[in-house]
Amino acid sequence: MKxxxxxxxxxxxxxxxxxxxxxxxxxKYMSSIYEGNLIExxxxxDKDHDVIFIGDxxxxxxxxxxxxxxxxxxxxxxxxxxxxLVWQSYYLFEETLKYEKPDVVVFNVLAMKYNEPQKExxxxxxxxxxxxxxSKIDAIRASMLEEExxxxxLFPILRYHSRWSELTWEDFRxxxxxxxxxxxxxxxRSDTKPVTVxxxxxxxxxxxxxxxxxxxxxxxxxxxxxxxxxLMLIKSPSIYPYWYEEWDEQIAQYAKENDLLYVNFLPLAxxxxxxxxxxxxxxxxxxxxxxxxxxxxxxxxxxxxxxNLEDRRGDTKLAAVWQDKVEFYEWMKQDQAMEMEKxxxxxSYGAAAQAIxx
Amino acid sequence: MKxxxxxxxxxxxxxxxxxxxxxxxKPQDQGYVFNYNGIPIVVNTDVEPVLKELGEPLDYFEAExxxxxxxxxxxxxSGFELTTYPKDNTDYISSVYFMDDSVSTAEGIYIGSSxxxxxxxxxxxYTGGENAYIYTKGDSSLIIITENDEVISITYQALxxxxx
Numbered sequence: 001m002k003x004x005x006x007x008x009x010x011x012x013x014x015x016x017x018x019x020x021x022x023x024x025x026x027x028k029y030m031s032s033i034y035e036g037n038l039i040e041x042x043x044x045x046d047k048d049h050d051v052i053f054i055g056d057x058x059x060x061x062x063x064x065x066x067x068x069x070x071x072x073x074x075x076x077x078x079x080x081x082x083x084x085l086v087w088q089s090y091y092l093f094e095e096t097l098k099y100e101k102p103d104v105v106v107f108n109v110l111a112m113k114y115n116e117p118q119k120e121x122x123x124x125x126x127x128x129x130x131x132x133x134x135s136k137i138d139a140i141r142a143s144m145l146e147e148e149x150x151x152x153x154l155f156p157i158l159r160y161h162s163r164w165s166e167l168t169w170e171d172f173r174x175x176x177x178x179x180x181x182x183x184x185x186x187x188x189r190s191d192t193k194p195v196t197v198x199x200x201x202x203x204x205x206x207x208x209x210x211x212x213x214x215x216x217x218x219x220x221x222x223x224x225x226x227x228x229x230x231l232m233l234i235k236s237p238s239i240y241p242y243w244y245e246e247w248d249e250q251i252a253q254y255a256k257e258n259d260l261l262y263v264n265f266l267p268l269a270x271x272x273x274x275x276x277x278x279x280x281x282x283x284x285x286x287x288x289x290x291x292x293x294x295x296x297x298x299x300x301x302x303x304x305x306x307x308n309l310e311d312r313r314g315d316t317k318l319a320a321v322w323q324d325k326v327e328f329y330e331w332m333k334q335d336q337a338m339e340m341e342k343x344x345x346x347x348s349y350g351a352a353a354q355a356i357x358x
Numbered sequence: 359m360k361x362x363x364x365x366x367x368x369x370x371x372x373x374x375x376x377x378x379x380x381x382x383x384k385p386q387d388q389g390y391v392f393n394y395n396g397i398p399i400v401v402n403t404d405v406e407p408v409l410k411e412l413g414e415p416l417d418y419f420e421a422e423x424x425x426x427x428x429x430x431x432x433x434x435x436s437g438f439e440l441t442t443y444p445k446d447n448t449d450y451i452s453s454v455y456f457m458d459d460s461v462s463t464a465e466g467i468y469i470g471s472s473x474x475x476x477x478x479x480x481x482x483x484y485t486g487g488e489n490a491y492i493y494t495k496g497d498s499s500l501i502i503i504t505e506n507d508e509v510i511s512i513t514y515q516a517l518x519x520x521x522x
Contacts, residue, residue: 119519145519197419199432199439202455203503203511205490240421285421 022157025164026128028174031348034181035060035082039092039129041182042079046321047100050309051076053185054089055108058236061286065184066329067296069322072304073311078185081126083118086111086216088126091139093220095130097227104230104307107220109251109262110243115210117145127153142216183329190289190336191346195276198240198284207246214254221258230307233262237269237295239276239284261306265295272298289333389498392454392514393464394438401498401516405442405449409433412440437461443518456512463512467502471509476502 029036038060051074053059060080068074079092093105117123123143130136132154140153152159163171181187224231233255235243248264255262265272272294276284279291287295303309312318339346392399397411409415417434428444430452437460442449462468465479476491480500486492491502494517503511 197417197432197434199419199441202513205492205501205503206487282422283420 018157021161022155024167024171024175025160026156027160027163028170028178030170030174030178030181033125034187034349036125037129037178037181038185038187039079039081039126040178041129041180042077042096042185043131044180045077045184047077048318049075049077049100049102049184050312051104051106051303052093052096052100052102053078053080053106053108054084054092055080055106055236056084056111057082057286058108058110058238059106060182060185060187061189062236062238062292062295063299064186064188064289064292064296064329066186066326067293068300068303069313070326071297072300072309073313074300074303074309075312075318075322076184078182080108080185081129083114083122084111084126085114085117085122085143086213086220087142088123088139090216090220090223091135091142092126092130093223094138095133095135097223098133098135101227102229103309104232104303105220105224106232106234106303107217108236109233109247110235110238110241112209112213112217112247112251113241115212117143120145120148123148124159128156180328183325183332186292188289188292188329188332188336189281189286189346189349190333191281191340192278192288192290193281193283194278195239195280195284199242201242201244204244207244207250209247209250217254221260231260232303232306233260234299235262235264235266236287237265237272237274237291238280238286239266241285261302263302265298268298289336389496389517390493390500390514391464392438392461394435394461399440399451399454399514401451401453401514402518403451405431405440405451408440408451443516450516452516452518454514463500467509467512469509469512473504473507473509476504476509 027033027036035057051068053063053076057080060078063076063078065076065078068076079096081088084092089107089111093107096102123140123145127136127140127143130139137150137154140150144150144153221231223229233251235248235251243264243266251262252264254260269276274287274291274294279287279294281288336346336349339348388400389402390400394412397408399408412433412435415433415435419432419434420429422429428447428449430444431442431449433440433442437456437458439455439457440451441453441455443452444450456469459469462471463479467476467479473491480491480493480502484491484493486501489504491504493500493502497517499515499517501511501513501515502509
């Protein structure tokens with residue numbers, strides 16, 4: 001009996017030790033590549049959102065949920081991640097429905113250009129942050145490159161153990177408690193790098209979106225319909241990567257056939273008052289804070305007009321929750337302004353749409 | 359018992375090794391070569407010596423790389439643009455894109471060549487849909503797009519995970 005107890009204790013301790021090591025070795029994304037935290041942060045949110053955004057950096061860099069709240073009383077969350085592929089957006093949408101049922105889901109269509117998995121590092125930024133669920137497993141299966149294996153996603157220690165020699169103070173400091181980096185999924189950047197040159201779109205052998213991309217967009221449309229959720233398609237006003245007219249026509253046609261609202265915001269820059277010499281932090285790929293606020297203000301009007309979303313600012317309980325978010329937002333604005341003044345660049349906010357996992 | 363537990367831990371830790379190494383792409387075989395004024399330009403090779411020989415570009419664009427850590431860069435020269443991707447603190451050539459008919463491939467194909475010229479130069483072993491002729495060699499592809507039996511676009515493209 002005693003021997004059995006000792007054995008059980010040893011097994012439990014070994015499992016706990018491995019769990020600890022796994023947590024220690026996983027990248028924390030606290031001093032760079034902040035977008036690695038976005039998917040995970042959602043689970044700590046209040047999950048009472050009128051609108052959920054899904055998609056790539058063109059949502060998490062360009063849309064400010066705080067503006068939607070302050071201007072329209074719309075609650076929203078961005079379930080965005082770096083180079084989020086269509087099937088990942090679909091499974092994130094599916095997973096979100098386990099927690100809440102928004103009125104509207106907004107999907108940014110740039111990802112339609114990808115028909116197959118692209119890069120493990122990007123898969124990790126989206127999938128590692130998801131809680132274990134059938135949606136996560138399905139998302140992993142849909143996203144894996146040939147050389148990847150499911151087990152390394154289920155037990156990330158198998159992927160990250162080689163980081164043991166590269167551990168830094170950050171890995172210990174944020175082992176159990178990470179600080180929040182986003183504003184309901186929005187990654188703020190208030191610095192400016194104007195658009196100077198933008199490469200023209202190269203001619204492509206084929207402008208048709210791939211079957212796989214269509215398959216998951218279709219699934220998204222059906223999922224929304226089955227759950228009484230409005231699906232809106234957008235092309236965010238980022239001017240690079242190039243958005244081809246041929247792509248735009250396909251999305252517009254799809255939206256028409258499926259009775260969805262699709263808005264390409266690229267030709268609406270003037271109406272939104274977006275000035276690409278001031279409103280982007282990386283030469284046109286992503287909006288900076290000023291650009292995101294302008295775009296969101298315009299987008300909010302469209303959401304309000306088309307989906308009859310209630311202004312919830314009168315709900316005192318909800319207003320109190322959002323007041324905290326607004327304060328965090330304003331604090332970060334100030335902090336970034338101070339960093340700009342002190343260093344001339346955002347020293348602690350160097351979020352870049354990039355990732356290499358060691 | 360102790361030995362079994364230690365064994366399990368070691369096996370688990372080692373099991374992920376092979377998967378992890380796949381993230382870094384490996385040096386691959388040389389592919390198609392574009393010659394510009396006697397300067398050989400090969401995708402997936404270090405751009406620095408090429409830039410030295412080419413001289414000052416007409417224009418330049420850079421953007422945070424979506425696939426790699428660092429900047430994707432585009433250099434504009436007369437007749438073509440050259441793009442790079444970063445890896446291990448080095449910029450490698452990711453593509454060469456012809457912008458007009460002042461440049462041609464080493465096999466003599468330029469914007470304006472006929473489909474017959476393309477087939478004669480590169481043969482029938484291509485992929486691609488209607489109006490597209492994609493030839494693969496080593497770690498590069500040569501993408502030729504035609505319209506009305508005439509070449510309208512030529513690109514040398516590096517074949518690298520996450521780039522295409």
